[in-house]
Amino acid sequence: MSERTATRDGGGRERRIREIVATARGKRPRFRDEIVTMAHGAGGKASQTLIEGLLEPAFGSAALAELGDAGAVDAGGAALALTTDSFVVRPIRFPGGSIGELAVNGTVNDLAVSAARPLALTVSLVLEEGLESDALRAEVEAMASAAGAAGVEVVAGDTKVVERGRCDSMYVCTTGLGARDGRASVGTRAIAPGDRVLVSGPVGSHGTAIMLARDDLGLDADVRSDTRSLWPAVDALLDAAGPHLRCMRDATRGGVASALNELARASAVAVTVREREVPVDPPVAAASELLGIDPMYIANEGVMVAFVAPEGADAALAALRASPGGERAAVVGEVADDPPGMVLVETPFGGSRVMDLLAGDPLPRIC
Amino acid sequence: MRYVDEFRDAGLARALASRIASLVEPGRRRKLMEVCGGHTHTIYRYAIDELLPAEIELVHGPGCPVCVIPMGRVDDAIAIAGRDGVTLACFGDMMRVPGSAGSLQEASAAGADVRVVYSPLDALRIAREEPGREVVFFAIGFETTAPSTALTLRRARAEGVANFSCFCNHVLIEPPLRALLDSPDLDLDGLIGPGHVATIIGSDAFGFVAAEYGRPLVVSGFEPLDLLRSIEMAMLQIAEGRCAVENQYGRVVAGPGNAAALAVIDEVFAPRPTFEWRGLGFIDSSALGLADDYADLDAERRFPLAGARVADPRECQCGEVLTGAIKPWECRVFGTACTPEHAIGTCMVSPEGACAAYYNYGRHTRQREAVG
Secondary structure (H helix, E strand, C coil), rough: HHHHHHHCCCHHHHCCCCCCCCHHHHHHCCCCCCCCHHHCCCHHHHHHHHHHHHHHHHHHHHHHHHHCEEEEEEEEEEEEEEEEEEEECCCCCCCCCCCHEEEEEEHHHHHHHHEEEEEEEEEEEEEEEECHHHHHHHHHHHHHHHHHHCCCCEEEEEEEECCCCCCCCCEEEEEEEEECCCCCCCCCCCCCCEEEEEECCCHHHHHHHHHHCCCCCCCCCCCCCCCCHHHHHHHHHHHHHHHEEEEEEECCCHHHHHHHHHHHHCCCCCEEEHHHHHHCCCCHHHHHHCCCCCCHHCCCCCCEEEEEEEHHHHHHHHHCCCCCCCCCCCEEEECCCCCCCEEEEECCCCCEEEEECCCCCCCCCCC | CCHHHHHHHHHHHHHHHHHHHCCCCCCCEEEEEEEEEHHHHHHCCCCCHCCCCEEEEEEEEEECCCCCCCCHHHHHHHHCCCCCCCCEECHHHHHHHHCEEEEEHHHCCCEEEECCCCCCCHHHHHHHCCCCCEEEEEEEECCCHHHHHHHHHHHHHHHCCCCEEEEEEEEEEEHHHHHHHHHHCCCCCCCEEHHHHHHCCCCCHHHHHHCCCCCEEEEEEHHHHHHHHHHHHHHHHHHHCCCCCCCCCCCCCCCCCCHHHHHHHHHHHCCCCEEECCCEEEEEEEEEEECCCHHEHHHHHHHHCCCCCCCCCCCCCHHHCCCCCCCCCHCCCCCCCCCCCCCHHHHHCCCCCCCHHHHHHHHHHHHHHHHC
């Protein structure tokens, strides 16, 4: 193979270019854009420059440098985890959920995948002048019900109203406090070669449900958001394979592909994914096929990836499959040492390709 | 998924690959151009090139609709979007294409009203819903997307939507192919023809490639097995010393094309005397503008536009990539100054661009092979 590539592609020069690209990729990204664009919110490379190039160096805390879903706080002997998230989804109600439910589950999940039992939430509401009270009431009830289901209390909150047009119906910010669980010691840098990569359920449902609910595509399909608390699944994982659990992440914006890239980078390992093993519901697969979007990059709100040492993988998979929404959990890949920081996909034909962070939002194909 | 998984079957792919291997003469290089960016995307995504014998070289062609838009046209689109009371509607791919002073994405962040749509009909809907705004659809694409733009204009006319117009950048596939085949440097042995364009214009429309240039062309679908089978068909022609236009994508493409689509193109558009292609320069009769009957819906006649020719950045080699003269990695700024995050050239922006496909999908495997 090497000789073939060398004769075909000019070998040395192509390799050098690749090395330059790989080196540049490994460097800390710089935030050098003149203005903020929508790409900075898409969870891909532009978001990475904002977080790693501006926020993390400015705040400089050790907890933030972990780039986890929640930060560790130790207070008076208590091992706590703290996280926060803002929700700006349009439309605010969609098949399978609504902004209120997302706002609770999203923050609960950031704690859960940090192996922290969710304890308490704060809720801040930014409301647009003219929002119908019934819509607000429905979302508050959705939050209360999701919090009840996840076993967390809302202990503080805030409300602001802005002029019509200054926000889109309503924005919700939630902050969550959790108790780090002693059954596992997880971290973004704890992933090691040999670890198995698990996905907790079918990917891409939430983002597809939102795209369809916006009715921009003129497609009709029964796709529902997967929004749910991941704590029961994490609790089961901790019981079944706690000491073998290395790292978890909920695969929200940017999808499973982005989550794997972030973790491969943080742990300086290579992640290999077998595309065919990744569960995707048929309507989601059909919609993404039609649009030319890879479901691996579509947002989820109730799916996580988990890295488990090989000796714990079977128990972890069984625990996930027995938890709500985890029936189709699967082992989708493995961790290797080289090339560090990269995610590779094995194609069905025995080749492999890179699965990189996207530069911005996934784009539908034109023709 | 039915009708998709069948075309991604690994066993059949390997069987096709070995049949292709049996068709090469050891040591005799054969150069095939895949004209369409969608094919380039499939080739990298499924690592198709790695299944082929060393003798077969795949060269990327000019068929990426975003890649061929010159900077001056992007600047004009940004100027339209920047006007008071104007909404520019465009496909998502166009948002990040660099003009001479930034992209539509940056113009949007700076306050211009730019909206991503999935179809020209969405742009018309915006115009209907917001009668107080001038809505301009930024139309791009080959013959594949021209009918949907044409139908939208016809509907706008029928409904009397006065605040809608089209900034037309539709291009034609034949002129750039002729330009490529006329060039003495690019010594192609065969072409893989663009399946989606052929859905509209028909496989017969490529007859000139065989009749006038003596090259085999196989119109191909977009799944991995489509491409492998098309490569096999092209190699078979070469091995047998034949040259013809063949249609691998028969489940979609007919010889004469789609008469209704061609009729609406004829009704709504008229060929432009000349049009600039990014990196290829001006090519005569290579693009469509709005026909005089539709002049009132033509954004170029509704708004004063600079229409200036803006030279590509000196370091950019998109033209050479689009004509298959160099490989993406041979460009002097590939992966250094030009990356998907900060693209200089269009080929690095669109998912169908050869540089983006190579950068996003290809680089590691090849690196490992070259090293190992």
